[in-house]
Amino acid sequence: MSTLTLTQAINAGLRKAMEDDPKVVLMGEDIGTLGGVFRVTDGLMKDFGSHRVIDTPLAESAIIGTAVGLAYRGFRPVCEIQFDGFIYPGFDQIVSQVAKLHMRTHGQVRMPLTIRVPFGGGIGSPEHHSESPEAYFVHTSGLRVISVSNPQDAYTMLRQAIACDDPVLFFEPKRRYHAKGEVDLDADLSCAPAMGASRVVHAGTDVTLVTYGPLVTTALDAAKAAADDGISVEVIDLRSLSPLDYAPLEESVRRTGRLVITHEASETLGLGAEIAAGITERCFNYLEAAPVRVTGFDVPYPPSKLEKHHLPDLDRMLDGVDRVLGRPNSLSGLEG
């Protein structure tokens, strides 16, 4: 076991994938000499050469579009999008091409692309550097979407993503890049939990709190704070956003009867909406209260001095927990 930051774990995952398969190539802006603006690819160009760690010109549509061509040619490109807000110039290539080629070609062409996206807020950045665009991709059939929350998952799930023959959007919680954790670098991929599997990260009996990526840590803190008030919160890390793995959620909600979903992305048509609907369909008879969402507001990501209001924090999560429990909360006395 090694203690690594999330950044180091992703770096190690990339390194391992490149060692294992010479067809794995990395592409992105500033990923070479600089090692990426977050240093995720630090040292890889030095060790693997500039033909496998490709510093690309500044053009996201071209990064994704040429990766499509490379995939046609049998490569497994791993594209880095520098920040969440810069994925949109490459959006058309992702949703119109990457997502559809396998079906369009009757399964003859595979698109084993991995698109790494540092996402989410909380780091005091200017516009376009703190967005949570995951729902756009979850809404697009043909893509797999995952988000890691800790170094071990980052290491294994990145390797699984690269090995996967479907295109994978790999969302990295940038504000947790420096979070440390134990990583088993020798872990056998075949024994690791499936890339698509959700996981209970804190057991509880009163309320199920579901989240992913950067907010898993906050949700765990909320569970601890709730325990001080005598409330037992079960925290589930989704890990896979598309497809969603409902099994652990269903099992949990059947026991707790109460569901809170939390994410940084805006509320409308966010993952919370999907999960609330999905669980209502699956577990209606077990629910003691309507599912509650604790999310970013339906506003463009605000200037950084305001982001603490936009981002769900521990207190807002606990308020959500109070709401599903019918305890006094910010909306007490209001209907709906």
Next chain:
Amino acid sequence: MRPGGRHPQDAPARSQGPGPGGKSRRRTAVLDATARPGASPQPGIHQLIAADGTSVADEELAPYVADVDDEQLLQLYSDMVTIRRIDVEATALQRQGQLALWPPMLGQEASQVGSLRALDMDDFIFPTYRENGVAYLRGADLAGIMSTWRGSANTGWDPHKFNMATPQIIIGAQTLHATGYAMGLVLDGKEALSIAYLGDGATSQGDVHESMVFAASFQAPVIFFCQNNHWAISEPVGLQAHAPIAGRAPGYGIPSLRVDGNDVLAVLAATRWAAARARSGAGPSFIEAVTYRMGAHTTADDPTRYRGVTELDEWGAKDPIARVKALLQGRGKLDGEAEAGVAARANAMAAELRDGCINMPDPAPMSVFNNVYTTEHAILDRQRDHYERYLAGFAPTDGATLEGSRS
């Protein structure tokens, strides 16, 4: 041969076929996009003031600045000194934790001043994030400019008041906006123009190419003003361009000029050339101002990881301010007193900036909901109402801050 048919000799040159032994002669596994032709001497750069402060004769550009007398040159000098002082102050404020981030313009003063001073107030500017000197010279107040970098607001000025759009962070997006604005000017029968600032890295973006196509298609009175400062974060210009950037525009039918971006007179002249074209109905122009980013990309960047120190020395010797200073001093137009005056003005601006920055109030919590829509929006109104109730739950009885945590 059929009439109109093509003679076989007219066929375009074919690429090299397989080499000896039927093996491709192409390199096996090198994508050498990092070859740096941009680093080699670049021909055809127009100049009016040499790096040592002597005048250079350039027949093409000189007529455009024939009216610039020593007094005006002194003003351009003063502009450059002031925006450099602002830049230094802002960098310091970032280091002191007062700004979240700052993109230095150090070294690019001549490009910013020369281009801006060629424009009229009616001309609309579409900047990147680095044109903070341009914004100041346009009249935007310093605290307003800083509010963006402090994280208090997305823009600190009224675009319509200053005819200057908000700082653009999405690389290249503004070139389309500038082109569309210019198309609007034509539709409205106005004589003004628009100008899009962009970097060398931006010229790789599809938006920039599409904007040039539209600008040419509709003969839009737009100026593409590219500051080639040699770096796009860590990527050298040679990665983005294997030939001078100014060479691209003619392929779209847009005339271009390549000028010394550290020469304020040359930049002024080139921008006046482009402006004259736009105003006379001749359509778009492209300027490549060859300059250098002396500082980091932003205060979050570490250029020691990717660039050598000799580059800095090389470009330091081409400093845009030093050369005008030398020129003015050579003509006896910049004595100690005049220089002190310029410095005092710059210092006063720096003090105003510091003051405006550190005394800037944080935006009110509920303003997170402001201006998302122009009229009411039921879902957002509900969220606002709920959040207001939520915050009220923290209101301490002693009337202190709304912020607070129950844990």
